[in-house]
Structures are given as C-alpha cells and as structure tokens.
Amino acid sequence: MKNYELVLHRVEADLAAGRLRIGERLPGERVLAEQLGISRPSVREAVRVLEAMGVVRTATGSGPEAGAVIVAEPVSPLTAVLRLHLATNHLPMNDVVQTRILLESWAAREAAGRQVDSGELKLADDLLDQMDAPDLSPEEFHLLDAEFHVALSGLAGNVLIAAVMASLRSAIHGYVLAAVPNLTDWEATTVGLRSEHRAIVKAIRAGTPDDAAELVTAHIRGFYQAARLNTAP
Structure with a gap:
C-alpha cells in the first residue's frame, strides 16, 4: 500500500465511525504524518486525491477557513x-x-x-x-x-x-x-x-x-x- 493510501483509509474509517463529519476539518499535515508514520508530502498527496474525489475542500493560509474541510460533492x-x-x-x-x-x-x-x-x-x-x-x-x-x-x-x-x-x-x-x-x-x-x-x-x-x-x-x-x-x- 502506498503511503498516501494510508491517509485515505484513515479518513474513510473516521468518516464511517463518525469521528469525522461534514464541515469538520482534517487533522493537520504534521499530525497525520506523525500518527501514520509517513512523510508530510505523502499527506499532501492524499489531500489532493481527496479533493479530486470531492471529499474535502482545501484553503491555504492560517485563518479559520484554512486547511482541508470535509464536504460531500460527488x-x-x-x-x-x-x-x-x-x-x-x-x-x-x-x-x-x-x-x-x-x-x-x-x-x-x-x-x-x-x-x-x-x-x-x-x-x-x-x-x-x-x-x-x-x-x-x-x-x-x-x-x-x-x-x-x-x-x-x-x-x-x-x-x-x-x-x-x-x-x-x-x-x-x-x-x-x-x-x-x-x-x-x-x-x-x-x-x-x-x-x-x-x-x-x-x-x-x-x-x-x-x-x-x-x-x-x-x-x-x-x-x-x-x-x-x-x-x-
């Protein structure tokens, strides 16, 4: 399994278990990288895949709207x-x-x-x-x-x-x-x-x-x- 796929499986499991819901933000790159034992570039790759799949919407910066937010846009x-x-x-x-x-x-x-x-x-x-x-x-x-x-x-x-x-x-x-x-x-x-x-x-x-x-x-x-x-x- 590729490293970015670990993030996809983690997000899928969290959504299925109700630990993540629409409108909530994914954990930051550093947190996910440390939790899954992978590099931050691998986390970024996973987020890009999730965005292409319509699962998250991303915004750059450091304000309240920044990061990857769970959406439902299939x-x-x-x-x-x-x-x-x-x-x-x-x-x-x-x-x-x-x-x-x-x-x-x-x-x-x-x-x-x-x-x-x-x-x-x-x-x-x-x-x-x-x-x-x-x-x-x-x-x-x-x-x-x-x-x-x-x-x-x-x-x-x-x-x-x-x-x-x-x-x-x-x-x-x-x-x-x-x-x-x-x-x-x-x-x-x-x-x-x-x-x-x-x-x-x-x-x-x-x-x-x-x-x-x-x-x-x-x-x-x-x-x-x-x-x-x-x-x-």
Missing part, C-alpha cells in the same frame, strides 16, 4: 471520470443509453408512486416553460433538457441516483450536441421532445408509475435513435 468527480472513460471509448454509447433508461425509468416510477406534490414539481415545470422559449440554440435547449432530467431523477428521493444522473448527463452533453446535425429537422425534434417531457411530468403528477416509466424509456430511446447515437443492432 457530482464533479463522477462527471470527470465518466468524461475520461467516454473519451477513451471505454463506455460504449449503447451502455450509456441503457444506464440512463435503467436509472431514469426507475426514478420516474418511484416519483409517480410517492405522488409528489406541485411544489416538488415546480422546478421541472419551470424548466419546461423555459424550453418553450423561441429561438433557443441547440446548446441552450440541451442544457435545459439536462437540468430537467436531473430534476426528475431527484424526485425519486434517492440522493445517489440524483448524483449519478447529474454526472452522466453532464458527461454526455458534448456527444449529444455533436449529434444535432444528424437530426433531420431540429425544430420538429424540439417540439416532440417538449411534448414528451410534459407527458412524463403529467404521468408523475397523476401518480401512474408504469406510464411514467414507459414514457421515459420511449423518450430516451427515441432521441438516441433519431440522433443515431444508439448504434445497437
């Missing part, structure tokens, strides 16, 4: 990992599509089953209204679309699902935009997507889980097929 690190694997073709687009269908149809089914109220659906409704604005560019439309899908996933009440969805949508944003020229009629596509979005929200609002899940599945699969991103035979 979206950015997950997005970075997904982007890198997509760039190296380690994540086939077909697998991405299937994962989206699996997660989003489950989330829609859960949201409809728990009968969310109008207040919980307000963000999704607002995003739909924004997508109705005329003359949106493809990038503007897809950014709103991404927010909409993440908002729907959040209605299921599962924090991890919402984080994974936010990372996945952000990671594939470039691929979706690159496929816009493959669409035969962009305006007609946006009309169809907006209609499908509203049908999904209607099913969730009505508390019909099967309908909500089926509509999400058809919506995702239909777009990827139209954009020729889904190359499965």
